[in-house]
Amino acid sequence: MTARASAELPAPFFDFAMSVLFVFVALFMLSTMDTPRPPQAGVLTPKAExxxxxxxxxxxxxxxxxxxxxxxxxxxxxxxxxxxxxxxxxxxxxxxxxxxxxxxxxxxxxxxxxxxxxxxxxxxxxxxxxxxxxxxxxxxxxxxxxxxxxxxxxxxxxxxxxxxxxxxxxxxxxxxxxxxxxxx
Incomplete structure (x- = not known):
């Protein structure tokens, strides 16, 4: 192997690692997002004491x-x-x-x-x-x-x-x- 070939090997690994990291960050953000839904007209939330x-x-x-x-x-x-x-x-x-x-x-x-x-x-x-x-x-x-x-x-x-x-x-x-x- 030449010095140039060994320097190119980490690039695909780096791309894969960044893709996995991106997916985990995106999943984490989706799981922690609390997006309240706007209330629908005419729909009451029942509450009892x-x-x-x-x-x-x-x-x-x-x-x-x-x-x-x-x-x-x-x-x-x-x-x-x-x-x-x-x-x-x-x-x-x-x-x-x-x-x-x-x-x-x-x-x-x-x-x-x-x-x-x-x-x-x-x-x-x-x-x-x-x-x-x-x-x-x-x-x-x-x-x-x-x-x-x-x-x-x-x-x-x-x-x-x-x-x-x-x-x-x-x-x-x-x-x-x-x-x-x-x-x-």
Missing amino acids: FLIELTWDDGSASDVDLYARGPDGKVVYFGSRRTEVMFLDQDNTGNGNGGVADRREIVTVRAIEPGDYKFNVHAYRLSGPVSVKLRVLKLNPYAVVAERTVTLDTQGQERTLAAMTVRADGSVEAFEANVKMVGK
């Missing part, structure tokens, strides 16, 4: 309803599905929901509105005794506020299963209550 979940025996033909009363005194239920801050996201009517065996009703509280909240269950239609469970979850940060399970055995039966006081800072305290909301 509290989630109230009522469940009962899967596959049951019974229709159990969740009633939620907020600090403004307004009640959310199947006949009035929302207020300014509370929404009935799902109403399950037992066998009236087609092939869906999961028995669940959900109310969300989508803002911190200080005051007292009360949550009732109502046996709208029973096919027999049914075990119902109510959970009140604080989502930001996550915490279980209340959880209670009871058996409903009489059609028209109504029970207050949870109540809470929400403060302006978002903190919450559960308390016992017994209120009627059906037919009010």
